[in-house]
Amino acid sequence: MEFIKENCGIAGVFRHKDASEILYLSLFSLQHRGQESAGILLTDGSSVFFHRAQGLVSEIFTPEIIHSLKGNCGIGHVRYSTTGASNEKNIQPFSVEYKGKTLAIAHNGNLTNSRILRTKLEKQGSIFQTSMDSEIILHLLVRSKGSTIKEKLAHALRQLKGAFSILIFTENEIIAARDANGFRPLCIGKLDSSYVVASETCAFDLIGAQYFRDVEPGEMVIFSDNGIDSYQWAEKTKKAHCIFEFIYFARPDSYIFTKSVYLTRKNLGVNLARECDFDGDLVMPVPDSGSIAALGFAQEKKIPIEFGVIRNHYVGRTFIQPAQKIRDAGVRIKLNPVSAVVKGKDVIVVEDSIVRGTTCRNRINSLRTAGAKRIMLVISCPPIISPCYFGIDFPSTQELIASTKSIKQIKDFLGLDGLHYLSYKGMLDAMLIPGENFCTGCFTGKYPVKPDTMFNKYQWEKSHGCDS
Numbered sequence: 311m312e313f314i315k316e317n318c319g320i321a322g323v324f325r326h327k328d329a330s331e332i333l334y335l336s337l338f339s340l341q342h343r344g345q346e347s348a349g350i351l352l353t354d355g356s357s358v359f360f361h362r363a364q365g366l367v368s369e370i371f372t373p374e375i376i377h378s379l380k381g382n383c384g385i386g387h388v389r390y391s392t393t394g395a396s397n398e399k400n401i402q403p404f405s406v407e408y409k410g411k412t413l414a415i416a417h418n419g420n421l422t423n424s425r426i427l428r429t430k431l432e433k434q435g436s437i438f439q440t441s442m443d444s445e446i447i448l449h450l451l452v453r454s455k456g457s458t459i460k461e462k463l464a465h466a467l468r469q470l471k472g473a474f475s476i477l478i479f480t481e482n483e484i485i486a487a488r489d490a491n492g493f494r495p496l497c498i499g500k501l502d503s504s505y506v507v508a509s510e511t512c513a514f515d516l517i518g519a520q521y522f523r524d525v526e527p528g529e530m531v532i533f534s535d536n537g538i539d540s541y542q543w544a545e546k547t548k549k550a551h552c553i554f555e556f557i558y559f560a561r562p563d564s565y566i567f568t569k570s571v572y573l574t575r576k577n578l579g580v581n582l583a584r585e586c587d588f589d590g591d592l593v594m595p596v597p598d599s600g601s602i603a604a605l606g607f608a609q610e611k612k613i614p615i616e617f618g619v620i621r622n623h624y625v626g627r628t629f630i631q632p633a634q635k636i637r638d639a640g641v642r643i644k645l646n647p648v649s650a651v652v653k654g655k656d657v658i659v660v661e662d663s664i665v666r667g668t669t670c671r672n673r674i675n676s677l678r679t680a681g682a683k684r685i686m687l688v689i690s691c692p693p694i695i696s697p698c699y700f701g702i703d704f705p706s707t708q709e710l711i712a713s714t715k716s717i718k719q720i721k722d723f724l725g726l727d728g729l730h731y732l733s734y735k736g737m738l739d740a741m742l743i744p745g746e747n748f749c750t751g752c753f754t755g756k757y758p759v760k761p762d763t764m765f766n767k768y769q770w771e772k773s774h775g776c777d778s
């Protein structure tokens with residue numbers, strides 16, 4: 311996998327005495343979902359405390375800062391951001407003062423009608439502080455009809471199109487909500503007598519919480535001193551979970567959409583092995599994201615698995631570095647071939663996906679230099695041919711190698727002896743949920759929610775630095 315902006319990670323806790331530590335550890339577990347900035351916002355019932363900064367969770371939140379964040383309920387966020395000083399304003403949770411109280415949001419996903427909504431709100435007099443979709447949701451919330459937060463939020467959410475898993479903070483409640491299609495994951499856990507919420511269940515493991523249930527698509531769950539209240543704000547519609555969460559984004563030790571990422575990813579490797587007639591001396595993953603599929607592939611093929619490249623764990627995930635020069639350096643130093651393993655061998659390399667192809671080509675080159683005799687590449691998903699409008703920042707269609715080149719051309723471009731992509735059916739069959747519950751838009755160009763005609767993601771993001 312190469313050079314894709316991650317979507318974000320969110321976490322929340324309601325009425326736990328160790329709230330700041332819980333949010334810190336939750337965000338630490340969700341760091342893979344966004345590595346450029348993080349924030350925590352808490353209340354102790356009388357004051358609101360927050361800290362937001364650019365950097366990794368472990369760098370931002372020193373023991374002194376965690377200690378200074380007082381309170382027993384709050385929300386947190388990790389995110390990717392675009393470059394530029396103005397984006398410091400975009401660090402979440404995003405908060406506003408409304409009627410003397412703090413209102414805040416942590417958001418994962420992309421709205422597809424943000425441009426229309428923002429223009430409409432600006433015409434009505436709204437002044438925006440940031441370029442984030444998330445701020446639109448708060449503007450809609452405070453303008454919405456209704457006498458309760460539940461009614462007002464439901465009214466706001468019904469105006470949104472696209473993908474959102476959100477946490478709303480009021481000084482009395484934490485509200486978790488998902489879009490009607492359920493693009494992005496959002497899970498509820500129980501810790502002692504309190505509730506916690508996180509994008510993935512790996513956060514619960516670290517804090518010792520028990521998985522309780524998912525926030526359902528189109529549902530909002532309100533945590534307050536009256537207990538937990540569920541409200542279906544949207545009519546039930548077709549689910550469209552992001553299948554790419556299983557292929558690449560989510561941690562393999564997580565359950566998302568109620569299913570194990572590890573088992574699903576291994577199934578992808580098994581199906582790949584069944585479809586593909588390549589033979590070799592060894593199977594090797596591109597670590598870490600190709601590792602589980604490689605295990606499934608090697609076991610099914612009964613070919614030994616070896617670590618033909620070693621990952622330097624002290625280099626960040628290259629694709630979320632913002633500058634091209636940094637990214638290129640990251641690719642070269644991140645994975646180093648082991649010539650003792652690959653020299654003179656026919657190797658089958660298992661990778662989770664190919665985006666632009668440039669990083670992949672560099673890796674194949676370095677394996678050749680290390681002495682690999684024949685190199686066959688197998689990909690645990692179908693060719694990516696279309697961008698994503700729902701929170702994963704794939705490059706434009708023209709930059710996606712599979713949208714402009716045939717499989718044979720990609721094989722030649724990468725300098726391979728063989729290339730096999732998992733079929734669309736093989737991908738869906740690997741899922742532990744029926745295939746009709748997934749968004750597969752980046753593989754088919756057919757999206758479950760049609761982006762508004764005014765919405766041109768790439769122009770819009772270029773001019774506004776907008777992501778979430």
Ligand code: SF4
Nearest residue numbers: 552553698749751752
């Ligand atoms: S288009 Fe692809 S990456 Fe985007 S939500 Fe759908 S499956 Fe996920």
